Amino acid sequence: MIDNFHFSFHGICKHYRRKSILNDVSITIGNSDCYIITGENGAGKTTLMRILAGIEKPDSANIRINDGAALSWRSCRSRLSQSLMYLHQQPYMLAGSLRRNLEFTAKLNPAIIDRVAAVEQVLQWARLEALESQQAVSLSGGQQQRVALARARLRNPQILLLDEPTANLDIDGRDRTLIMLKAFLKSGTAVVIATHDPSIFTNLKGHGLHIEDQKLRDKSITPSRVLDISDYQKSRGI
Amino acid sequence: MDILIASTLDAFRLLFSGDTEIWEIIAISFRVSSLAILLAIPPALIIAFVLAYGNFFGRRFIISLFSTFLSIPAVVIGLTLFIVLSRQGPMGNMGLLFTQTAMIMGQFLLSLPILIAMAHTSFQASDRRAWETARTLGANRLYAFFTVVYEIRFGLMAAMLAAYGRIISEVGASMMLGGNIAHYTRNIPTAIALETSKGNFAEGIALGAVLLFLAFILNALLHHVQGKGSINP
Numbered sequence: 001m002i003d004n005f006h007f008s009f010h011g012i013c014k015h016y017r018r019k020s021i022l023n024d025v026s027i028t029i030g031n032s033d034c035y036i037i038t039g040e041n042g043a044g045k046t047t048l049m050r051i052l053a054g055i056e057k058p059d060s061a062n063i064r065i066n067d068g069a070a071l072s073w074r075s076c077r078s079r080l081s082q083s084l085m086y087l088h089q090q091p092y093m094l095a096g097s098l099r100r101n102l103e104f105t106a107k108l109n110p111a112i113i114d115r116v117a118a119v120e121q122v123l124q125w126a127r128l129e130a131l132e133s134q135q136a137v138s139l140s141g142g143q144q145q146r147v148a149l150a151r152a153r154l155r156n157p158q159i160l161l162l163d164e165p166t167a168n169l170d171i172d173g174r175d176r177t178l179i180m181l182k183a184f185l186k187s188g189t190a191v192v193i194a195t196h197d198p199s200i201f202t203n204l205k206g207h208g209l210h211i212e213d214q215k216l217r218d219k220s221i222t223p224s225r226v227l228d229i230s231d232y233q234k235s236r237g238i
Numbered sequence: 239m240d241i242l243i244a245s246t247l248d249a250f251r252l253l254f255s256g257d258t259e260i261w262e263i264i265a266i267s268f269r270v271s272s273l274a275i276l277l278a279i280p281p282a283l284i285i286a287f288v289l290a291y292g293n294f295f296g297r298r299f300i301i302s303l304f305s306t307f308l309s310i311p312a313v314v315i316g317l318t319l320f321i322v323l324s325r326q327g328p329m330g331n332m333g334l335l336f337t338q339t340a341m342i343m344g345q346f347l348l349s350l351p352i353l354i355a356m357a358h359t360s361f362q363a364s365d366r367r368a369w370e371t372a373r374t375l376g377a378n379r380l381y382a383f384f385t386v387v388y389e390i391r392f393g394l395m396a397a398m399l400a401a402y403g404r405i406i407s408e409v410g411a412s413m414m415l416g417g418n419i420a421h422y423t424r425n426i427p428t429a430i431a432l433e434t435s436k437g438n439f440a441e442g443i444a445l446g447a448v449l450l451f452l453a454f455i456l457n458a459l460l461h462h463v464q465g466k467g468s469i470n471p
Contacts (some may be wrong), residue, residue, distance in 0.1 A: 055374070088371070
């Protein structure tokens with residue numbers, strides 16, 4: 001389980017070539033929070049996620065971690081990189097086998113004592129045992145998404161940021177992704193998802209947010225297709 | 239034509255009879271060039287990486303500068319270092335002129351622009367998600383750098399082989415900085431120049447054959463390496 005935490009981001013502003021993308025955006029994320037962020041193409045969903053993850057520098061932003069003093073993004077950057085994990089829309093697979101991808105991640109987490117056992121465990125969790133020796137780049141989009149989530153499991157971040165995690169996935173791939181995201185939420189990890197289709201994630205009972213006119217606003221999510229996870233698990237023998 | 243055939247036959251006789259002088263020249267060549275390339279690789283990779291991934295004032299100018307250095311003649315490097323290392327030069331008191339160290343310095347400077355330009359192209363073409371993924375998986379900057387290096391290793395190896403090919407066959411800088419001293423600074427290209435001027439074609443051809451063989455090996459390696467990095471291996 002993840003220890004209690006909360007990250008408060010305030011006044012996030014970002015512009016590209018004189019065009020304002022985000023203007024005074026604020027968001028607070030704590031244990032097991034689930035946010036579903038929607039918005040038009042180019043609205044700034046990915047930019048926001050990358051700023052939160054410490055990858056992209058904002059024009060301005062204040063961050064409070066666990067009721068500490070408000071700090072600038074720059075001074076918090078390494079802490080953000082340690083605590084938040086950003087998953088690309090198309091996950092990048094490192095050269096080598098699927099197992100190498102997981103071992104790479106396990107090696108970087110000092111909390112993992114028995115790396116071999118940890119890798120075996122996530123291979124089972126992500127149902128990737130049969131593919132472990134395959135070249136990671138040769139895996140399908142859905143399988144790569146599972147590898148990315150398996151790496152995240154080994155990394156064990158406080159906040160998991162996913163950029164269109166179900167784009168280009170078939171129904172089976174989507175459902176598997178949702179089950180894995182549920183497991184993250186259950187273990188205390190907060191999940192933030194940027195998507196065009198929030199209805200896919202209704203089962204996560206997330207809080208809907210919408211980026212429009214450079215602002216982040218509340219928005220309810222209406223289900224279009226509700227996934228019954230227990231039925232799915234029974235049908236798949238999970 | 240007869241002289242070419244006779245000299246070539248003599249050349250191979252010299253090579254395979256284990257002529258100590260010839261093999262000593264070959265050993266000096268490999269030692270000097272290998273040390274030069276090994277010393278040049280770390281700074282070249284770091285500079286290339288910073289130029290590709292960094293965003294700072296003057297970046298484009300520096301890239302253009304290194305591209306210009308690609309076409310700098312070896313004798314110009316030799317001349318510049320000669321002035322620096324000669325008695326009146328700023329490093330004259332170190333007594334490095336006409337030593338293997340001076341040759342290594344010359345070849346280091348010659349290989350640097352090739353390594354930087356080619357490595358920069360590889361870094362520039364690399365997928366930025368590799369760096370971001372490594373960082374987001376918990377790697378520190380150094381570890382993420384090595385991760386990216388590993389991801390583009392085929393392009394970087396091509397850069398190293400190309401640079402090695404250039405420095406082991408250059409004559410201008412080695413001649414000026416090493417002085418072509420027998421058993422000490424005489425390497426393959428300077429020996430070829432000397433033996434040819436003496437009309438001793440057999441030794442020149444023997445050493446030329448070694449360079450040609452090396453060029454073939456480097457090219458074969460390059461194609462092998464590039465083949466490994468292809469989409470359909």
